[in-house]
Amino acid sequence: MxxxxxxxxxxxxxxxxxxxxxxxxxxxxxxxxxxxxxxxxxxxxxxxxxxxxxxxxxxxxxxxxxxxxxxxxxxxxxxxxxxxxxxxxxxxxxxxxxxxxxxxxxxxxxxxxxxxxxxxxxxxxxxxxxxxxxxxxxxxxxxxxxxxxxxxxxxxxxxxxxxxxxxxxxxxxxxKKGGRVRIPEVTIGKVVDYGVKDSLNMGACMAPAAADTIERNLEDLGREPEDYDRIITGDLGYVGKQILLDLLKGRGIDIKEQHMDCGIEIFDRESQDTHSGGSGCGCSAVTLAALILPKLTSGEWKRVLFVPTGALLSTVSYNEGQSVPGIAHGVVLEHC
Amino acid sequence: MxxxxxxxxxxxxxxxxxxxxxxxxxxxxxxxxxxxxxxxxxxxxxxxxxxxxxxxxxxxxxxxxxxxxxxxxxxxxxxxxxxxxxxxxxxxxxxxxxxxxxxxxxxxxxxxxxxxxxxxxxxxxxxxxxxxxxxxxxxxxxxxxxxxxxxxxxxxxxxxxxxxxxxxxxxxxxxKKGGRVRIPEVTIGKVVDYGVKDSLNMGACMAPAAADTIERNLEDLGREPEDYDRIITGDLGYVGKQILLDLLKGRGIDIKEQHMDCGIEIFDRESQDTHSGGSGCGCSAVTLAALILPKLTSGEWKRVLFVPTGALLSTVSYNEGQSVPGIAHGVVLEHC
Structure with missing residues (x-):
């Protein structure tokens, strides 16, 4: 193989x-x-x-x-x-x-x-x-x-x-062995920069990288969005989610039915005052451990594409007027 | 194998x-x-x-x-x-x-x-x-x-x-193929902290990690210091070098004959006003590319242990009074 x-x-x-x-x-x-x-x-x-x-x-x-x-x-x-x-x-x-x-x-x-x-x-x-x-x-x-x-x-x-x-x-x-969830494939992301400079709109900064990695995953593995029960981004939030769906639609890929975002799942938008959603390395990590893996373990979901998304900025790069590039890595998770 | x-x-x-x-x-x-x-x-x-x-x-x-x-x-x-x-x-x-x-x-x-x-x-x-x-x-x-x-x-x-x-x-x-230098083995380091807090004495912060990785490499691979033409640390400098030699000697390992440090090689101590030596990710990287690999390529050296050393501090950890732990990874390089 x-x-x-x-x-x-x-x-x-x-x-x-x-x-x-x-x-x-x-x-x-x-x-x-x-x-x-x-x-x-x-x-x-x-x-x-x-x-x-x-x-x-x-x-x-x-x-x-x-x-x-x-x-x-x-x-x-x-x-x-x-x-x-x-x-x-x-x-x-x-x-x-x-x-x-x-x-x-x-x-x-x-x-x-x-x-x-x-x-x-x-x-x-x-x-x-x-x-x-x-x-x-x-x-x-x-x-x-x-x-x-x-x-x-x-x-x-x-x-x-x-x-x-x-x-x-x-x-x-x-x-190599044990448990009911396995990783058959991974898709490694590239740094993608659309020139967005707003560090308080990280969803917009990261959505192009997520779109790139999802498109690449589908193309590399010869899959359609329907081959996944869920395509789960890390922390695009409400703003980034819409940009991701629009970007992919423009490339002929519709993931509206499958898409889920850890940043949207983790907080209640109305009552928790978290605006566009949750973010951070911990956001996708705890959502994977607490929500996604149990659904794969039980077999409710058979296969998901998990795509944590990162905004590559620092205070120095921000203060020097640089854009905020994004990166996203894809991990395929299957029930077994 | x-x-x-x-x-x-x-x-x-x-x-x-x-x-x-x-x-x-x-x-x-x-x-x-x-x-x-x-x-x-x-x-x-x-x-x-x-x-x-x-x-x-x-x-x-x-x-x-x-x-x-x-x-x-x-x-x-x-x-x-x-x-x-x-x-x-x-x-x-x-x-x-x-x-x-x-x-x-x-x-x-x-x-x-x-x-x-x-x-x-x-x-x-x-x-x-x-x-x-x-x-x-x-x-x-x-x-x-x-x-x-x-x-x-x-x-x-x-x-x-x-x-x-x-x-x-x-x-x-x-x-997998090409060139005259190969990597047969690597030794992955652990975070080692002797409690040193002086960010202007990083050699002392990193020497314990270098000692740990070198000792582990020799033990894991069943080698003696003489099995290497050189054991080359990244950027301990003059202060850290002495601490490394002393630490290893205390454990019955004498690498005085083999030891070299990229931070010592890269600057002239007398004329360049660089005190304990050079440091930084670039220090070991350029010394490897410019000095070490050519000697391995020519066969002047048959085998070296290359051990870049890192001091894990940030301004935040320093300002909060934390110590500076070290880490070092070992890469064996051979002429072929």
């Missing part, structure tokens, strides 16, 4: 299994539509630590430990850890990974990192380089606002196109 | 070849001991752009393009790009990768990223997921000082333990 398929996809000779997953979320996420599905919800936004960054590290560790507990494994059994977050120099992950003592690959793909980590973890297991392998990603509302936007105390007004960074961490344990 | 060896190493069934490499460096690096060995030296620290960050992106692109030219290939022939830099949210790499149009994995391992990118690129080629695959890393003195330390205009005094961030980018093209 060909391993490299089309221009950007990889098909594993034997699909890689997701044998365990865990989701840790913050209070606001716990009050949202997915609240009852998370493994743990912390009422304390600092997760018992003194800073948001340490809180995020603690949340990541908790996600990894919970996934290990479910698989009845210890961290020393894990061969490699692929992890990332939104913070400059990945400090949440670096400090989180330290205590775990697992050989570590640090990744940055903004909010697409969940897809990047799953793809690389699956590639590593498939090649026989390690088994099991862990993938973990996280984001924290307080840490992200501090890093990218305004001090929380300033209480800035948020435009309706803005998304709300999810406080959450998702961890996934991958192996 | 076993693919996973010992606790942290991978042995490829067939060693992966480095078929092309390129080094782009700044003016100061060009005036140093390796000056004549670089592919290109830019007299303009901005590489024709208006900001240091854009300069770094331009330098990365130039490294990739030069490596492709040497291999007589176009970027569309490259299946995947593994890349990273020191800047928050990897903006140098993201904006550099954009124009190349290659499916992209963003990596962050601070100055160890050169090792991380080579390891993942080799793993991807070895597994048959893509061929050729490109690895690229860079750093820029101006961008790094702005990001991590003081405005250049401030002209702060630098302690003697401080290193000088190298302005440079190195790109490496990996394939």
């Amino acid at each position: 060909e391993k490299t398929v089309g221009k950007q996809s990889i098909r594993f000779e034997e699909a890689i299994h997701l044998i365990s997953a865990a989701s840790i979320a913050g209070k606001k996420e716990g009050e949202g539509p997915l609240g009852k599905l998370f493994d743990k919800i912390s009422a304390d936004p600092c997760f018992g630590m003194e800073t948001w960054e340490k809180a995020e590290s603690a949340m990541q560790r908790s996600a990894v430990e919970t996934a290990l507990e479910k698989a009845e494994m210890e961290s020393k059994a894990v061969r490699f850890l692929f992890g990332g977050d939104l913070l400059g120099q990945l400090i949440a992950t670096s400090f989180g990974a330290e205590e775990l003592g697992i050989p570590f690959f640090g990744l940055y793909g903004a909010c697409s990192t969940c897809g990047e980590s799953l793809a690389l973890a699956a590639m590593t297991v498939a090649a026989g380089f390690g088994d099991p392998v862990m993938a973990v990603t996280s984001s924290h509302f307080g840490g992200a606002e501090k890093q990218f936007r305004f001090p929380l105390e300033y209480g800035n007004q948020r435009p309706l196109s803005a998304t709300w960074t999810v406080t959450g961490a998702g961890a996934f344990l991958l192996s | 076993e693919k996973t060896v010992g606790k942290q190493s991978i042995r490829f069934e067939e060693a992966i070849h480095l078929i092309s490499a390129a080094s782009i460096a700044g003016k100061k690096e060009g005036e140093g001991p390796l000056g004549k060995l670089f592919d290109k030296i830019s007299a303009d620290p901005c590489f024709g752009m208006e900001t240091w960050e854009k300069a770094e992106s331009a330098m990365q692109r130039s490294a990739v393009e030069t490596a492709l030219e040497k291999a007589e290939m176009e970027s569309k022939a490259v299946r995947f790009l593994f890349g990273g830099d020191l800047l928050g949210q990897l903006i140098a790499t993201s904006f550099g990768a954009e124009e190349l149009g290659i499916p992209f994995f963003g990596l962050y391992g601070a100055c160890s990223t050169c090792g991380e990118s080579l390891a993942l690129a080799a793993m991807t080629v070895a597994a048959g997921f893509g061929d050729p695959v490109m690895a690229v890393t860079s750093s820029h003195f101006g961008g790094a000082e702005k990001q991590f330390r003081f405005p250049l205009e401030y002209g702060n005094q630098r302690p003697l333990s401080a290193t000088w961030t190298v302005t440079g980018a190195g790109a490496f093209l990996l394939s």
Whole structure:
């Protein structure tokens, strides 16, 4: 069987299994539509630590430990850890990974990192380089606002196109065998830049990358949208969703029936004041662990395309007037 | 043959070849001991752009393009790009990768990223997921000082333990066949934290991680230091070198004869005012491309262990009083 398929996809000779997953979320996420599905919800936004960054590290560790507990494994059994977050120099992950003592690959793909980590973890297991392998990603509302936007105390007004960074961490344990969900293929994204410069409209920045990766996945694997029960983007939100549907329609691809967005699922638009939806590495990660995987495990869904989306900006690039390019990685998930 | 060896190493069934490499460096690096060995030296620290960050992106692109030219290939022939830099949210790499149009994995391992990118690129080629695959890393003195330390205009005094961030980018093209240098094994590092908090003594922060990875490599692969012509760390500098030698000696491992450090090689200590030496993702990358690979290609060296070292700090973690953990990845390089 060909391993490299089309221009950007990889098909594993034997699909890689997701044998365990865990989701840790913050209070606001716990009050949202997915609240009852998370493994743990912390009422304390600092997760018992003194800073948001340490809180995020603690949340990541908790996600990894919970996934290990479910698989009845210890961290020393894990061969490699692929992890990332939104913070400059990945400090949440670096400090989180330290205590775990697992050989570590640090990744940055903004909010697409969940897809990047799953793809690389699956590639590593498939090649026989390690088994099991862990993938973990996280984001924290307080840490992200501090890093990218305004001090929380300033209480800035948020435009309706803005998304709300999810406080959450998702961890996934991958192996050659076990569990009821497997990864048969992945599609690796390119950096796509339509020149959008509005960091408070990240859905618009990321939608072109999502469209590119979805189109590439369908073409590389010879599939139609109907071949998926759901095509699930990471955090385009309401604004980005419409742009994605329009962009793909212009290319003759209609995914209206299949499309779902983690950023839309995670918060209640009316009651939670989250405007365009949720975002952050943690958004797609906790939605995958809490909502998507259980539906695949039960067989309610047979096959989905999971496409975490990232907006590649920093305060430096923004202040220097650069655009916000996007990237999206596609992970095919199947019931088995 | 076993693919996973010992606790942290991978042995490829067939060693992966480095078929092309390129080094782009700044003016100061060009005036140093390796000056004549670089592919290109830019007299303009901005590489024709208006900001240091854009300069770094331009330098990365130039490294990739030069490596492709040497291999007589176009970027569309490259299946995947593994890349990273020191800047928050990897903006140098993201904006550099954009124009190349290659499916992209963003990596962050601070100055160890050169090792991380080579390891993942080799793993991807070895597994048959893509061929050729490109690895690229860079750093820029101006961008790094702005990001991590003081405005250049401030002209702060630098302690003697401080290193000088190298302005440079190195790109490496990996394939199953070709060239005279191959990668038979890699050793993936763990995050190691000895509690050092001095961001102006990064050698001390990273030496424990380097010691850990070197010890692990020797143990996993059943080798002695003498089995390597050189054991080459990334950017420990003079201060970190001594700590590394002492730490390993305490564990019964003497690498004094084999040890070399890219940060020490790249600048002239007396005339260039660089104190403890060079550092940055670009330091190990350009030294590998310009100095190490030619010696392996000619057969002067038969086998070396290349160990880029990273200090996992950000201004946020530093300002919040956190320590600076280190990480180091080992890549074995052989003449063939």
